[in-house]
Amino acid sequence: MTETISWIAVDWGTSNLRSWGIDAGGEVVSTASSDQGMGKLAREQFPAALQAVLAQLAPPSTVTDIVVCGMAGARQGWLEAPYLDAPTDLSDLGRGAVHPEVPGTEFRVSILPGVCQREGGENVMRGEETQLLGLASVTPGYEGLVCMPGTHSKWAQLEGTRITTFSTAMTGEMFELLKTHSVLRHSLVGELEGPERETGFQAGARAGLDHPEALLGQLFRVRASALLSGRTPDWCAGFLSGLLIGTEIAANRSQIGTDPVPLIGSAGLCALYARVLAMAGATGRVVDSTEVVLAGLKAARASIA
Amino acid sequence: MTETISWIAVDWGTSNLRSWGIDAGGEVVSTASSDQGMGKLAREQFPAALQAVLAQLAPPSTVTDIVVCGMAGARQGWLEAPYLDAPTDLSDLGRGAVHPEVPGTEFRVSILPGVCQREGGENVMRGEETQLLGLASVTPGYEGLVCMPGTHSKWAQLEGTRITTFSTAMTGEMFELLKTHSVLRHSLVGELEGPERETGFQAGARAGLDHPEALLGQLFRVRASALLSGRTPDWCAGFLSGLLIGTEIAANRSQIGTDPVPLIGSAGLCALYARVLAMAGATGRVVDSTEVVLAGLKAARASIA
Structure with missing residues (x-):
């Protein structure tokens, strides 16, 4: 079924990379992952790490549209995607994407930005903003606190697709x-x-x-x-x-x-x-x-x- | 002046050992220290570590009375000196001393106990109780909180020579x-x-x-x-x-x-x-x-x- 993939979704964190092939109807038709997280890679190693995972998802020539969230957009990642400043509307998240090249391919890679907070306690997130936008998509109109437990737990105040404040x-x-x-x-x-x-x-x-x-x-x-x-x-x-x-x-x-x-x-x-x-x-x-x-x-x- | 030493004071912590030769009037007449703390020693190595330091303080044959506080009395130290239970009067501290042998010598070594707290938040100290008794000696009648900053800071409530509660x-x-x-x-x-x-x-x-x-x-x-x-x-x-x-x-x-x-x-x-x-x-x-x-x-x- 890999011929039906229309774009590829990637969550590229510090420790791991997870990817999904998505069809034109928005359904997941294949998945692949690796342990090649941002923390293990020098800048020039990102294209090969991505290609290695994509080869498990789809024939390399068929899909070119790749959307990435997470630490790949950090300063020490593949290509820095500058933070959006909270409070901000996450429905604009894609506008802040950056597009690193993958030499020898037609890939259009879009790395989404993270979100930062400069007033009321400086803070940063990369990856969680995409989950928050997703939460706003699947439960439209939710307003209130969201808790994201983990190595660095995030607590964010959400008003629909808008993030107002957060802490780590x-x-x-x-x-x-x-x-x-x-x-x-x-x-x-x-x-x-x-x-x-x-x-x-x-x-x-x-x-x-x-x-x-x-x-x-x-x-x-x-x-x-x-x-x-x-x-x-x-x-x-x-x-x-x-x-x-x-x-x-x-x-x-x-x-x-x-x-x-x-x-x-x-x-x-x-x-x-x-x-x-x-x-x-x-x-x-x-x-x-x-x-x-x-x-x-x-x-x-x-x-x- | 080493012939005037009448007893030897030792503070034997996790990382270091400090010792003082004290004369009959209670004055310090010599000092010596080493990095042979409890954390570096197996049980059978304590006597030699003590003798090495004492050799710098006094001719070995002249002084036999040695009083030790600190981690040397821990379960994993030289010889366990069971904790006194807080609340307790520290003026009785010496009664809880234990006496390990130093083979081939006439040493009478006394290792002072630590203090534990079983109610109101379990806690332990070894070494600080001796400093608290010393504080009570140099500022008689002090009542109130004492703060002992460090790797593991202690906060103790003192009423004269009596310790009521403490935390770490x-x-x-x-x-x-x-x-x-x-x-x-x-x-x-x-x-x-x-x-x-x-x-x-x-x-x-x-x-x-x-x-x-x-x-x-x-x-x-x-x-x-x-x-x-x-x-x-x-x-x-x-x-x-x-x-x-x-x-x-x-x-x-x-x-x-x-x-x-x-x-x-x-x-x-x-x-x-x-x-x-x-x-x-x-x-x-x-x-x-x-x-x-x-x-x-x-x-x-x-x-x-």
Whole structure:
């Protein structure tokens, strides 16, 4: 069915590249991915990395229209796509696209811009803006907070296709840093997915929700609990995870209304966030992240000049 | 003058070992140190590490009474000295000492216990309790909060020689982790002690004091400020340092009264904490940390059985 592909959608992040062949009716007819994320590539290696994935999607001669979101447009990526300044209407996202050349091909590659915020706390995103545009496409008229859990969680205020403000919490990266490099690592050696993980997670989430201002102090409880109460590695891992997510959600609690908060991210992480939102008296609604990135790439393609 | 030494005081931490020869009048007559901290030693290596330092202090045959505080008494140290449970009166610290043997010598080594807290947030300290006892000795009757900045900052409530509660903030370790291993490291490459460090420090401290609940979000401002506003590495390092210290102090602000808060730690770090305390409308009072550890070892020695 590859002959029916009319354009190719690409989500090119720091760690991975995902791509989809889309037919004229907007349906996905093939997919391919690789581990050639922006973080592994020098500038001149991007064209070959793209071609290697596209060769799995479609005969190279048939499709030339390629729309890319994510870190490929960063300053240290393939070709910089300057940020749009928030507040901004994401329905114009395609107008900010840049077009790197792929030597020896007829490809028209469009890399979408990210969004930055200069007032009220400097911030940047690349990739999430396309998911937000997609969310606005699949749930038209949604107004309110959106939570995108991950290595660097984003929290954005959306008014239809318009993004007004956003922030970034280094929650996922912090978990990995503390687990791998800090003194807490001594309490996190062994089976981390055992039966005590759940109890630890709830205790940590409660502690983070109740005292988000005390994170630097509460972290050390992982170590002290292991030393004094013989807490197991699975309990400690759960506590650390819950503490970080609880602290993150508490910091954003005042912005959360009564509508369910859309959660865009990996299924496992979104489920954890939904549980902690419930503990905070709020509600989360898990959104299919592939669906919204595809909807966003499609919507952005319509505005590419 | 080494013949006048009557006992030897030792502060044996994770990274270093410091020792002092003390005469019958309680004066320091010689000092020696090494980098043979607990973290580098297997159990059987402690006696030799101690003897190597003592050889610089005094003729081995003349002095046998050695009092040690710090991580040498940890479970993974030389010989475990079980924690005293807070609340506890530190004037009894010597009663909890343990006495490891040094084969082939007449040494009587006394390793002082640490203090733990089981209720109201599990916590542990080893070494700081001796400094707190020393503080109580040199400023009798002091009641209130004591701040001990460092890799793992301790905040303790003292009532004379009695410690009631305490907490640990992983502030110093967090700075090193983020600087070395996180995405923020990209903004912290170059001259970190330049002229912009001060401006960054003040901005970070203000941000931490005003919104300690938002630490996970504010950290990312280091990266965004470098990307969007061209903030220099020295500004970024200052911001990160100020943000962490401001967040730590804000979390403890409600416990700080009108009396100056004693600060025990390295001179440079104590000066930074004193500045941020002033920004929070409080006052810090820098205490000589060597003076209080020596006063604490001396006071504890009096209660060793």
